[in-house]
Amino acid sequence: MTMVSRLSSSLRAVCRSGRRGLSSASETAGPVVFRKLTGGDAGVAVYGLNAAATRNALSFGMVDAMREVNQLIREDTKISVVVLHSLVPGIFCAGANLKERFNMSDEEVAKFVRRLRETFIEIEDLPMPTIAAIEGVAVGGGLELALACDIRVAADTAKLGLVETGRGLIPGAGGTQRLPRVIHLNIAKELIYTSRVISGKEAKELGIANHVVPQNNNKNAAYEKSLELAREILPNAPIALRCAKQAINEGVQLGIKDGYEVEQKCYEKNIPMKDRIEGMLSFIEKRKPVYKGH
Numbered sequence: 001m002t003m004v005s006r007l008s009s010s011l012r013a014v015c016r017s018g019r020r021g022l023s024s025a026s027e028t029a030g031p032v033v034f035r036k037l038t039g040g041d042a043g044v045a046v047y048g049l050n051a052a053a054t055r056n057a058l059s060f061g062m063v064d065a066m067r068e069v070n071q072l073i074r075e076d077t078k079i080s081v082v083v084l085h086s087l088v089p090g091i092f093c094a095g096a097n098l099k100e101r102f103n104m105s106d107e108e109v110a111k112f113v114r115r116l117r118e119t120f121i122e123i124e125d126l127p128m129p130t131i132a133a134i135e136g137v138a139v140g141g142g143l144e145l146a147l148a149c150d151i152r153v154a155a156d157t158a159k160l161g162l163v164e165t166g167r168g169l170i171p172g173a174g175g176t177q178r179l180p181r182v183i184h185l186n187i188a189k190e191l192i193y194t195s196r197v198i199s200g201k202e203a204k205e206l207g208i209a210n211h212v213v214p215q216n217n218n219k220n221a222a223y224e225k226s227l228e229l230a231r232e233i234l235p236n237a238p239i240a241l242r243c244a245k246q247a248i249n250e251g252v253q254l255g256i257k258d259g260y261e262v263e264q265k266c267y268e269k270n271i272p273m274k275d276r277i278e279g280m281l282s283f284i285e286k287r288k289p290v291y292k293g294h
Helices: 003-010 012-028 060-074 098-102 106-124 141-147 175-182 185-194 200-206 221-233 238-251 256-270 274-284
Strands: 032-036 044-049 081-086 091-093 130-134 137-139 151-155 159-161 211-213
Touching: 032 060, 044 060, 044 221, 060 106, 081 091, 081 221, 091 130, 091 141, 106 141, 130 141, 130 221, 137 141, 141 159, 141 175, 151 200, 151 221, 159 200, 175 185, 200 211, 211 221, 238 256, 238 274
Parallel strands: 044 081, 081 130, 091 137, 130 151, 137 159, 151 211
Antiparallel strands: 032 044
8 A cells, every 4th residue: 555545544534523633633643644624624735744753853754755745735636725734732843854864875865855855846836825834843944844835824932944054054955045035135144144043923024924923722823824824715716826826936936028928828727717707707796706626
């Protein structure tokens, strides 16, 4: 049985339980928990890191499980939004598993870092909007993982930083490229050069996080806020969301004129869709649209 099959079969009961099944998922699942919400939240997928013993460190096993889940999500046209969070209290992701990495050869390290970067690129390239809910520590590769998502929500108790230079390393999973695209280049350089760890509030002030929320008694305030955002996104046309994300992600890498061409290509991709007609008709008829993803 493949890991995809094991994930799918072991999580059916969790999927049926809805978002209140977090604790049971933590107890019964592997290093990554994948759930599709139901009822009014149908269309939201929850991608949970669940390796308490290693503080969700990015080990071989964690990366392999993430790539399996990335494939599940990418191929599922029923998913409109993904929320990536942690099932481990106080931790989003502690970055690289340095104990594991210490025993690697130089060639093995280079190969693993390339695989990790490819895994994060897969998350960045998921066709639907993605939201990272950061409750606790997100340092090194953990912050790089959050930066691969479209939107970031941090609890005020969160701790974020690209700390690699303090450990004799550099951010190797996309941090040197993503952080300067999120915040001012000079500030990104300062954070990387100093290995500084900042709070959720500071992350919001700098523009690393879209939202900062006071932590609650359940230690899931960022997750709850992320679900609120997902519910704002859900009513919108799924294909239009995917086309908009593609236009942004591809266009931002280009000059303005080439970016316009990417936008035109994505717009034309959406023109034949029945959901586009439904959007116009619902406006004319003064009713809520009913989108079906085609």
